[in-house]
Every structure is written in C-alpha cells, then in structure tokens.
Amino acid sequence: MQEIRYELLLLGHDSPMNGQIVDTLFAQLDLLGVDKELLKIVKAEAFSFDGKDDHPQIALYHSGPDMLDGEILEKVIKNAKVILPIFKDGEDFNKVIPKVLHEINGIKVSSQNDIPSIVNHILEGFGFLRASRRLFISYRQNESRGVAVQLFEKLSLAGFDVFLDTHSIPKGDVFQDELWHRLVDTDVVVLLNTLDFLGSEWTRSELARASAMSIGILQLTWPDHVPERDAQISVALPLAKRDFVRSRYLGVSATLKNERIANIVRQTELLRARTLSARQTNIITEFVKFSSRVGKVATLQKERFMTMENSQGREIVVIPTIGVPNAFSYHQSEDLIRVIRTSQVEKIYLLYDHLNIRMKWLEHLAWLDKFLPVVSVRVSDMEDWFNKI
Numbered sequence: 001m002q003e004i005r006y007e008l009l010l011l012g013h014d015s016p017m018n019g020q021i022v023d024t025l026f027a028q029l030d031l032l033g034v035d036k037e038l039l040k041i042v043k044a045e046a047f048s049f050d051g052k053d054d055h056p057q058i059a060l061y062h063s064g065p066d067m068l069d070g071e072i073l074e075k076v077i078k079n080a081k082v083i084l085p086i087f088k089d090g091e092d093f094n095k096v097i098p099k100v101l102h103e104i105n106g107i108k109v110s111s112q113n114d115i116p117s118i119v120n121h122i123l124e125g126f127g128f129l130r131a132s133r134r135l136f137i138s139y140r141q142n143e144s145r146g147v148a149v150q151l152f153e154k155l156s157l158a159g160f161d162v163f164l165d166t167h168s169i170p171k172g173d174v175f176q177d178e179l180w181h182r183l184v185d186t187d188v189v190v191l192l193n194t195l196d197f198l199g200s201e202w203t204r205s206e207l208a209r210a211s212a213m214s215i216g217i218l219q220l221t222w223p224d225h226v227p228e229r230d231a232q233i234s235v236a237l238p239l240a241k242r243d244f245v246r247s248r249y250l251g252v253s254a255t256l257k258n259e260r261i262a263n264i265v266r267q268t269e270l271l272r273a274r275t276l277s278a279r280q281t282n283i284i285t286e287f288v289k290f291s292s293r294v295g296k297v298a299t300l301q302k303e304r305f306m307t308m309e310n311s312q313g314r315e316i317v318v319i320p321t322i323g324v325p326n327a328f329s330y331h332q333s334e335d336l337i338r339v340i341r342t343s344q345v346e347k348i349y350l351l352y353d354h355l356n357i358r359m360k361w362l363e364h365l366a367w368l369d370k371f372l373p374v375v376s377v378r379v380s381d382m383e384d385w386f387n388k389i
Contacts, residue, residue: 006039006126007057009047011072013064015086020112021060024119032128032277044069058125060118063087063096073100082125086118113262116269117158129276134323135268136163136183136215138206139192140199145252147192147220151264155190158265183209184353185323187272190264193221193228213353214282216275218268223249235271237264276322283320283351286379294386310389314346318377321352349385350376 008025010018022041029036059076061069061083076083077100085097089110094102107118123129135155139148152164163182183189189210191197198204207228210217217234221227227236241247243260256264284300291298291308298308298318306318377385 007042008039008122009042009044009057009059009072009076010062011044011059011069012062012086013066013068015062017062017086017109017112017115017118018060020115021118021122024115025122028119028123028273029128031274032123034128044072047072056126057081058122059083060122061085061097061101063091063093065096067098070098070100073098084118084121084125111262113266116266120269120272123273129273132161132185132187132323133159133272134161134163134182134186136186136189136206136210137192138189138203138210140194140197140203142252143194143196144192144222144254146255150255150261151190151192154261155265155268160268180209183215184213186210186215187323188268188275189215189217190268191217191219191228193219193225195222195225198228214275214278216271216278218264218271220264235267237267279322280320283322283353283379287318287320287351287382290382291386294383296386310346312346316347316349316389318349318351321350321376323352347389348374350374351379351382352376353379 008022025039026036029039057076057079059073059081061073063086073083083101083104085093085101085104085106087093087096087106087108089108093106093108097106107114107121109115109118120129120133124133137148137151139145141148148164152162155162163186165179183206189206191207198207207217211234219227219234219236221236221238223239223241227234227238239249239256239260241249243249243256245255245257248254284306287306288298288300296308298306300306305320307315308318310316
C-alpha cells in the first residue's frame with residue numbers, strides 16, 4: 001500500500017512563529033499517535049513541483065510588506081491545496097497578503113496563544129483532526145450563567161461550534177435527547193466547576209457520561225473550590241478572584257477578564273487533540289481485540305486507519321470515527337482512501353459508537369449507507385459485521 005506523505009509549506013515572510021508552529025505540530029502528532037516521518041516541512045526555496053497532486057499539502061503564508069512566492073502560490077492554488085494566510089493583529093489584510101489569497105479567510109494572530117489554533121487548522125486540513133470543532137459547556141445556571149454566556153460568545157468567535165443549553169436547542173425539540181446527542185459529538189466539555197456544580201442531577205449526568213465516553217473535560221474551578229476527580233481525561237484550570245471582573249465570582253452576573261478568556265481558548269485547543277486521540281484509540285483497541293478473537297488480523301496503519309482481508313481475500317479499510325458520522329465524514333473517508341488505495345481495496349467502512357446518538361440520526365446513517373460507497377458500522381454490531389464480510 002502506498003504511504004501518504006504530508007507536506008507543510010512555509011511561504012511568505014520569515015516568521016519567528018514558524019518554529020513554534022512546527023514544534024507544536026510535532027508534539028500534537030505524538031499525542032495523536034501519528035508517525036512524524038510522514039510529515040515533511042518545506043520552505044519556499046526548497047519547493048519543487050513534479051506535476052503530481054496526489055499527496056496532502058497545506059501552505060502557511062505569513063504576511064509582510066512584499067508580496068512573495070507568487071509563482072508557488074499559483075501552483076498550490078491550481079492543485080486545490082489548502083492555504084492559510086496568517087496576518088498580525090492591527091495589519092490591513094489586503095495590504096500584507098497577496099491579492100490571489102484575498103478570497104480566503106485569513107487567520108489573525110496577536111500572541112503565542114494563537115499557535116494551538118493554527119496547528120489544529122493544519123491537523124484538520126490533513127484529516128488528523130475532524131473539521132467540526134464542537135464544545136459543550138456544562139454549568140449550573142443559578143451559579144455561573146454569566147460566565148457560560150461569555151464563554152459561548154468568545155469560543156464561538158474562536159471558530160468552535162459551542163453547545164449551550166439556553167442557546168443551542170431549537171424550540172419544540174426534545175431537550176434531553178438533543179443534549180445527549182450533542183454531548184456524544186463534542187470534542188471537549190468546558191465544565192464550570194462552581195461550589196454546587198454537583199448539586200444538580202443534570203450536571204452529575206453530564207460529567208459521568210462525558211467521562212464514560214473519554215471526552216476531555218476542561219475544568220474551570222471557582223475560587224475556594226477543588227477540581228472534580230471523576231473524569232477520565234481532565235485538565236483543571238483553577239480560577240482566582242483576580243481572574244473575574246472586579247473580583248466578583250459569585251452570582252449569575254459574574255464574568256471573567258478577557259486575558260483569562262484567551263488562556264481558556266488556548267487550553268481548549270490543546271486538550272481537543274488529546275481527547276480526540278483517546279476516543280479514536282478506544283475504538284481502534286476494541287476493534288483489534290475483537291478481530292483477533294474471531295481469527296482475523298486487523299493491521300493499524302500509520303495514518304490511523306485499519307486494513308484487513310475479507311472472506312474473499314480482498315483488502316478492506318476500516319476508519320475509526322469519533323462522534324456522529326455525517327455526509328462530510330463519508331466524503332473525507334472516501335477521499336483519503338482515493339489517495340492511498342490500490343486496486344485490491346474493495347470496501348471502506350466507518351466504525352463508530354452509536355450510544356447516545358439520536359434515533360432519527362441513526363436512521364439517516366442507514367439511508368446514507370444505501371447510496372454511498374462508504375458504509376457505517378456500529379461498534380456494537382461488530383460480531384454480525386465480521387460474519388458478513
């Protein structure tokens with residue numbers, strides 16, 4: 001099977017951020033269990049184009065007064081590769097970024113806190129992280145409503161799809177079903193750990209279910225309180241009185257200072273990669289163990305998908321999927337295999353855990369399976385699936 005080679009192009013003006021971006025990227029690849037040898041860092045002077053466009057490639061373009069690397073940009077754009085224009089806070093985007101990139105939504109940076117976000121965009125572009133960036137805010141309305149709404153707004157501006165019960169459930173929808181459905185499809189739970197957080201049955205259930213599904217939990221622990229220890233993957237971020245506006249941390253109107261919010265956004269980005277890796281690893285481990293029990297050999301590839309032979313001796317590919325599969329998941333999986341597949345690859349399967357996914361969505365997945373070359377498989381249905389392939 002052909003090995004994927006990922007390329008990160010560093011274009012535009014030389015930036016001190018590049019070294020930090022690359023170091024953080026390699027650290028996150030370690031967390032995700034991806035072989036770092038698969039990634040090649042290419043600077044403009046070393047760029048060469050051999051006419052092939054069958055490998056994943058992402059370019060970073062750093063802003064500056066001169067419009068650099070125009071010929072390379074044209075080739076990258078022609079081959080439909082991802083380009084991330086990066087410009088500094090206070091700069092006029094149209095004056096520091098080449099015109100050919102003006103239609104692309106650029107990334108504005110103001111400090112090192114923005115580096116994890118850039119790295120996650122790269123990982124998403126390569127398919128190592130899913131493109132959906134979903135968060136779930138767990139809180140007590142009568143204790144921390146002001147901070148919850150503040151985080152909902154700030155994290156949404158940072159590019160996350162944030163679930164907040166008072167803002168995210170459509171009128172007339174079944175509240176509890178939608179809440180659990182959104183929890184299973186989230187990347188990180190931002191838990192506002194106030195003094196009586198566990199005094200509610202809802203918040204106790206949210207914490208228990210998130211931990212059971214290996215969802216990462218960022219605990220913002222209020223002053224004079226201690227972190228909860230029940231979560232499997234949890235990062236505690238203690239809050240001090242000085243982190244709150246006018247040092248007022250009690251009551252529904254309390255809010256956090258902007259500098260503390262910026263740090264929370266950064267910690268959320270870092271935890272996101274770790275929790276997605278853990279959830280994917282859980283699915284992979286369960287599949288490999290089960291395949292061994294039934295006498296099959298499942299081989300985990302460096303790119304974090306599995307290959308094995310069906311009963312006819314033909315190769316099939318199984319891709320572990322986190323959260324709720326959707327049409328984009330199907331398309332991404334087919335596109336990935338198109339890059340690496342040989343003529344012997346017969347079928348592509350998405351493996352997912354269906355627990356807490358709403359019935360109407362499971363019915364939609366069954367409908368998609370009838371029309372698309374990529375087929376979904378529930379973890380709980382593995383025994384029947386192995387008997388059929």
